[in-house]
Amino acid sequence: MDSETRRFRTGDRDVVLDITRECAEFAASRGDGLLHVFVPHATAGLAILETGSGSDDDLIAALGDLLPADDRWRHRHGTPGHGRSHVMPALVPPYATVPVLGGRLALGTWQSICLVDLNVDNHDREVRLSFLTSA
Template sequence: MTGTFTTRTINIATGATETMHDLTNACSAFLREVAHGRNGLLNVFTPHATSGLAIIETGAGSDDDLLAALREILPADDRWRARHGRPGHGSDHVLPALVPPHATLPVVNGELELGASQSVVLVNSNRESPERQVRLSFLG
């Protein structure tokens, strides 16, 4: 039995501030359209050098805590060797080493199999790029 592979790119307006954008509904809508009740894997990927993907609780403060922790770990100052862009932009380029640009998630009976309170989020610290792309790919 051979599996099917379906992929789509979605555009996300992230604005001019550091942000986390919840992708869970977009992932679920994509799977409703393409998975047809099958089991498989959903890969979520952002092709940017300054953003990443996280599985985290949102709305209860954890999302704000993650952004605060990233500001503490990766301060936007002049210590970074990457010097293009605004001062401190080099820290944005280190973000994907801590918050990877990909996530692979189980799909069971056509639905995203997340734990209680888990969400799929795009983490973007780059205030110079107000638009991001995310590729959703289902293999099942």
């Protein structure tokens, strides 16, 4: 298994960050297999969705409706609503696996791999990219 960690800056607001290009670069010379993407953070997740047409904003809005940034959360350190960031990975998991064929991500026409981060207290994220091939 080939594996490496990439760093991303998500900033100080809720974000859906498209990381497809970096994932494609990692998989480009590796032939056929599976790209496994993992976020080793308790407050971030990965989603495969269409970006740029409003779906990314819709995801942020839906998560805001489901997980409001208020004082209802028992996990209370950090900014108000920080506890919601610890619940989010149950809805947007911290991993995704994508087939790779001939060194190209086998995503659908409108699909992108996105880092989802509601934690405004942590601006820097690591994403582990691992390439698995069959023996």
